[in-house]
Amino acid sequence: xxxxxxxxxxxxxxxxxxxxxxxxxxxxxxxxxxxxxxxxxxxxxxxxxxxxxxxxxxxxxxxxxxxxxxxxxxxxxxxxxxxxxxxxxxxxxxxxxxxxxxxxxxxxxxxxxxxxxxxxxxxxxxxxxxxxxxxxxxxxxxxxxxxxxxxxxxxxxxxxxxxxxxxxxxxxxxxxxxxxxxxxxxxxxxxxxxxxxxxxxxxxxxxxxxxxxxxxxxxxxxxxxxxxxxxxxxxxxxxxxxxxxxxxxxxxxxxxxxxxxxxxxxxxxxxxxxxxxxxxxxxxxxxxxx
Amino acid sequence: xxxxxxxxxxxxxxxxxxxxxxxxxxxxxxxxxxxxxxxxxxxxxxxxxxxxxxxxxxxxxxxxxxxxxxxxxxxxxxxxxxxxxxxxxxxxxxxxxxxxxxxxxxxxxxxxxxxxxxxxxxxxxxxxxxxxxxxxxxxxxxxxxxxxxxxxxxxxxxxxxxxxxxxxxxxxxxxxxxxxxxxxxxxxxxxxxxxxxxxxxxxxxxxxxxxxxxxxxxxxxxxxxxxxxxxxxxxxxxxxxxxxxxxxxxxxxxxxxxxxxxxxxxxxxxxxxxxxxxxxxxxxxxxxxx
Numbered sequence: 001x002x003x004x005x006x007x008x009x010x011x012x013x014x015x016x017x018x019x020x021x022x023x024x025x026x027x028x029x030x031x032x033x034x035x036x037x038x039x040x041x042x043x044x045x046x047x048x049x050x051x052x053x054x055x056x057x058x059x060x061x062x063x064x065x066x067x068x069x070x071x072x073x074x075x076x077x078x079x080x081x082x083x084x085x086x087x088x089x090x091x092x093x094x095x096x097x098x099x100x101x102x103x104x105x106x107x108x109x110x111x112x113x114x115x116x117x118x119x120x121x122x123x124x125x126x127x128x129x130x131x132x133x134x135x136x137x138x139x140x141x142x143x144x145x146x147x148x149x150x151x152x153x154x155x156x157x158x159x160x161x162x163x164x165x166x167x168x169x170x171x172x173x174x175x176x177x178x179x180x181x182x183x184x185x186x187x188x189x190x191x192x193x194x195x196x197x198x199x200x201x202x203x204x205x206x207x208x209x210x211x212x213x214x215x216x217x218x219x220x221x222x223x224x225x226x227x228x229x230x231x232x233x234x235x236x237x238x239x240x241x242x243x244x245x246x247x248x249x250x251x252x253x254x255x256x257x258x259x260x261x262x263x264x265x266x267x268x269x270x271x272x273x274x275x276x277x278x279x280x281x282x283x284x285x286x287x288x289x290x
Numbered sequence: 291x292x293x294x295x296x297x298x299x300x301x302x303x304x305x306x307x308x309x310x311x312x313x314x315x316x317x318x319x320x321x322x323x324x325x326x327x328x329x330x331x332x333x334x335x336x337x338x339x340x341x342x343x344x345x346x347x348x349x350x351x352x353x354x355x356x357x358x359x360x361x362x363x364x365x366x367x368x369x370x371x372x373x374x375x376x377x378x379x380x381x382x383x384x385x386x387x388x389x390x391x392x393x394x395x396x397x398x399x400x401x402x403x404x405x406x407x408x409x410x411x412x413x414x415x416x417x418x419x420x421x422x423x424x425x426x427x428x429x430x431x432x433x434x435x436x437x438x439x440x441x442x443x444x445x446x447x448x449x450x451x452x453x454x455x456x457x458x459x460x461x462x463x464x465x466x467x468x469x470x471x472x473x474x475x476x477x478x479x480x481x482x483x484x485x486x487x488x489x490x491x492x493x494x495x496x497x498x499x500x501x502x503x504x505x506x507x508x509x510x511x512x513x514x515x516x517x518x519x520x521x522x523x524x525x526x527x528x529x530x531x532x533x534x535x536x537x538x539x540x541x542x543x544x545x546x547x548x549x550x551x552x553x554x555x556x557x558x559x560x561x562x563x564x565x566x567x568x569x570x571x572x573x574x575x576x577x578x579x580x
Contacts, residue, residue: 107424111415125401127421128414131466132458134397158485166469168422176421176466179456184483186490193474195448200476 002260003152005229007144010151011272015060018279022061025286033286034063035119035278036085036094040078040104041071046097053095056275062282065091071101078104079112086114093119093285095278116288119281122169130173133180137281142174144273145208145229146183154206154227154262157184162204164250165211166191170231174208209250219255228256228263231270247271292550293442295519297434300441301562305350308569312351315576323576324353325409325568326375326384330368330394331361336387343385346565352572355381361391368394369402376404383409383575385568406578409571412459420463423470427571432464434563435498435519436473444496444517444552451475452494454487454540455501460521464498499540509545518546518553521560537561 022032035057039050050066057064067081078096085094094117100106110118115125121137129136138146149156161178165171166189179187185206190197201207201221209217210231222228232250240246249266257263264270312322325347329340340356347354357371368386375384384407390396400408405415411427419426428436439446451468455461456479469477475496480487491497491511499507500521512518522540530536539556547553554560 107422124416124418124422124424125414127418128416131417131421131462132397132414134414158483160485160490172421172466172469176462179462179479179481184481186478186480186484186487188476188478189469190476191469191474193448194476195450197476200450 002257003262004257005148005152005262005264005269007148007264007269007272010148011276013151014147014273014276015056015279018276018283019060021283026061031090032061032063033092033282034065034090035282036065036067036088036091038067038069038078038081038085038094038096040069040073040097040100043099046099050097052275053278056279057282060279062279073104075104075108078109082109082112086112086117089289091117092289093117093282095120117285119278119285121277121281127173131176137284138177138277139169139173140274140277141170141210141231141270142177143277143280144270145174145231146177147276148229148264148270148273149183149206149227152262156206159185159205160203161185161187161206161208162201163187163189163208163210164191164197164201164217165189165209165231167210170210171208174210178206178208211250213250214248215250215252217251217256219252219259222256222259224259225261226259228260229270230264230266232266233271292547293552294547295438295442295552295554295559297438297554297559297562300438301566303441304437304563304566305346305569308566308573309350311573316351321380322351322353323382323572324355324380325572326355326357326378326381328357328359328368328371328375328384328386330359330363330387330390333389336389340387342565343568346569347572350569352569363394365394365398368399372399372402376402376407379579381407382579383407383572385410407575409568409575411567411571417463421466427574428467428567429459429463430564430567431460431500431521431560432467433567433570434560435464435521436467437566438519438554438560438563439473439496439517442552446496447474449475449495450493451477451496451498452491453477453479453498453500454481454491454507455479455499455521456481457500460500461498464500468496468498501540503540504538505540505542507541507546509542509549512546512549514549515551516549518550519560520554520556522556523561 054064110122115123121139126137163175175187175189178185198221206227208229214234230249230251234248235245236248238246247267344354400412405413411429416427453465465477465479468475496517498519504524520539520541524538525535526538528536537557
């Protein structure tokens with residue numbers, strides 16, 4: 001019998017811990033942590049994501065500010081807004097919601113954020129510090145995965161872990177975190193160019209699936225007793241929902257789950273944890289400023 | 291019959307390429323690239339390393355400046371010297387020779403170097419950019435390893451590569467580089483906490499040994515036809531040298547070599563390539579400034 005990793009429950013628990021710390025700060029007459037978000041344009045998904053982030057802030061007692069700009073904002077104007085937030089001592093951390101319109105170079109925008117306020121953990125300085133094992137801001141999904149493993153007391157030391165996917169925001173950073181001192185897993189990163197991918201995954205005691213290909217991980221690729229973390233969140237057509245689609249993970253859950261010791265569902269696994277990461281980084285930023 | 295990877299020869303070849311580019315720059319009446327080095331104290335190894343770096347600069351036609359300070363230099367005074375080099379438009383790149391005396395925090399010093407002049411590629415911004423796959427400065431040993439594989443046309447795409455060791459300056463960054471688009475290897479990082487380390491290494495088509503333990507990789511750990519890159523440079527006692535010691539790699543060369551398709555010797559393999567990295571980064575810094 002497998003254990004279903006309940007990301008929603010753990011996310012609630014961590015939000016409660018963060019809310020408790022905000023209460024303590026207020027009792028000491030200190031300002032609540034303050035997260036700002038820049039939203040350019042009106043992409044519907046981005047609107048939803050940012051609205052959720054504001055809601056999360058309210059839930060834990062953070063201050064939040066949403067700055068909205070039209071799709072036609074110039075690069076200098078956007079950089080100027082970022083500079084204002086960098087200088088604003090009332091703001092602890094902020095994000096620029098991605099994706100940005102085509103005329104705005106994303107990497108330039110990210111590098112213009114003060115690394116000490118980089119609540120998304122995307123600035124190269126923060127990635128570099130993470131690689132060096134220096135505690136700091138962590139990107140959302142890798143944080144969520146590591147935290148789920150920790151909260152469920154899942155042993156990683158010396159265990160054979162295979163990460164499927166090498167993206168800059170999930171596969172690569174989580175492979176680094178799991179391999180570092182403290183986590184100590186033996187980590188293999190497989191990707192689209194890997195040969196014998198199925199054989200390699202089959203040897204894994206811990207599988208992190210982060211490719212965005214619905215049902216990619218089938219039962220024959222999973223060994224008995226494996227821990228499976230499913231990062232996939234693809235939209236697939238569905239006749240069973242009013243929206244006409246449903247979220248699908250990278251793992252063929254129904255067939256894979258019976259072989260697992262632990263497995264995350266989609267939705268309700270890694271997803272809720274990624275939202276918590278932003279709160280965690282903002283709280284860390286607020287602590288560093290005080 | 292194995293092919294011995296000749297790091298000395300490849301290093302000479304690259305130095306020739308760099309020298310040719312310096313000649314071209316001078317023909318266009320442009321200043322030669324200029325590398326500065328800060329040396330604190332008088333550790334004998336550091337003295338040798340820095341002297342070699344200055345010699346390498348002369349060999350390819352670079353300008354070089356050596357700034358020496360006593361072991362008792364204060365942190366603010368050192369940071370001030372770094373700031374001067376950051377601002378000096380006549381200097382393209384510079385390094386602070388490590389290790390530093392105990393009272394000087396190494397990470398603070400590294401982060402105070404302008405990332406655009408960070409010839410060692412140690413600044414977190416440059417590590418972060420490397421992780422993101424953005425072309426830029428590369429740390430010396432990982433650069434040397436990747437370049438040897440490229441110059442010998444050793445196929446890495448889809449091949450099973452095991453990196454032994456997870457250090458911040460060798461194991462970790464080379465594991466990232468080999469796994470990225472373009473190199474496309476399937477990379478596993480093993481380390482002191484890995485279980486079944488020998489079995490995992492035995493499955494490798496490419497082995498990068500970077501643990502600093504003489505003769506750690508024995509013949510039974512190496513499969514027929516493997517490519518073996520030996521990063522180890524431990525000093526071991528020797529009755530055959532006038533100094534009383536010799537350099538020893540991480541690989542039991544005599545027994546392992548007959549099983550290999552390619553193998554690097556120690557010395558004369560990765561070592562000479564690491565010295566070239568500094569020249570390569572300085573040239574890149576000079577190009578970016580022009």
